[in-house]
Amino acid sequence: MANLEELKNYCDNYLNVNKFKDYCPNGLQVEGSSKVNKIVSGVSANLELIEQAIEEKADAIFVHHGIFWDNESKTITGAKRNKVALLLNHNISLFGFHLPLDDHPEVGNNIELGRRLGIKNMTPVDDSLLWQGELKTNISDFLKLIEDKLNRAPQIYGAKNQEISKIAWCTGGAQGFIDDAIKLNVDLYLSGEVSEKTPAAAKESNINYIAAGHHATERYGIQALCSHLCSKFKLQHKYIEVDNSV
Structure with a gap:
């Protein structure tokens, strides 16, 4: 089991997120439970992934493509509202790592x-x-x-x-x-x-x-990152594949 703040700080340092000028926030995007035991990973923060993470009773979700992007509206409405509401209602944290995960020399895409x-x-x-x-x-x-x-x-x-x-x-x-x-x-x-x-x-x-394939080439970094975190913090982990032909 890991403390959420400790997990956040470790990921930020391990992936060197401050090195990158990205068009999305890297790291903790939605705050959930302060204690993390089970994590779920996937390529993108799709509604289907979040729903399956709830079924798995996950404490946190790790993805390559998160919920928030600079070229999108800053309002939380529609599908984005539904996803954020599910995360908050089930006390699940969402971590997103974009360019830092592509580039990493040990667990990168x-x-x-x-x-x-x-x-x-x-x-x-x-x-x-x-x-x-x-x-x-x-x-x-x-x-x-x-x-x-x-x-x-x-x-x-x-x-x-x-x-x-x-x-x-x-x-x-x-x-x-x-x-x-x-x-x-x-x-x-x-x-x-x-x-x-x-x-x-x-x-x-x-x-x-x-x-x-965009999705197909980016399945593996997030799994490697979560495997690393499991060995570091003794977490449980499950990767969930949400099919995407692009």
């Missing part, structure tokens, strides 16, 4: 995805959320591996070159970093989503681009 895909010599790119590493594979086998590990068929664009030895990646909606990836002289850039201009950017620069 990027390094956790790299581990699952067998990427070697993984290193973060300076002054960026990008990571880079090495592979010894071909595009056909790599696509099959992604589908097997992420349970989602990836989309491929660009040159569709067969041999892959150098890769850059960033989970989630990071397709806009493709120009930075091209500068690294990689064979392949992987992210979660694709924009209208991404296929042409990949093709014109003679690299592969894979969109493996």
Whole structure:
């Protein structure tokens, strides 16, 4: 069991949240019980996740995508009101960690995805959320591996070159970093989503681009974080998958 304030402070320090200029609050977003024994994790603070956390009698929920975002209304109405009301009525805390969780070198989304895909010599790119590493594979086998590990068929664009030895990646909606990836002289850039201009950017620069799913690429950091917290604070933990095809 953990004290909520102690858990909050530990997470803020462990994930170095003050390092990041983000467009959402990172850390404790909704305060619940002062004592935490059971935690639930998920990718996003959806109503379905909150309802299942209530059924699990969780004291706190940990997500990558929280409830509050800078580009949204500051009023608590509609669906947001319903979610906040459920959390308060059941005395459940909500923690959200966005960019700090993407970037973390031990439990982050990027390094956790790299581990699952067998990427070697993984290193973060300076002054960026990008990571880079090495592979010894071909595009056909790599696509099959992604589908097997992420349970989602990836989309491929660009040159569709067969041999892959150098890769850059960033989970989630990071397709806009493709120009930075091209500068690294990689064979392949992987992210979660694709924009209208991404296929042409990949093709014109003679690299592969894979969109493996925003949700699918960001399942693993939050689970790794909660596993770490369980070992640190002796908590119970359950990851809940709320299906999202994007």
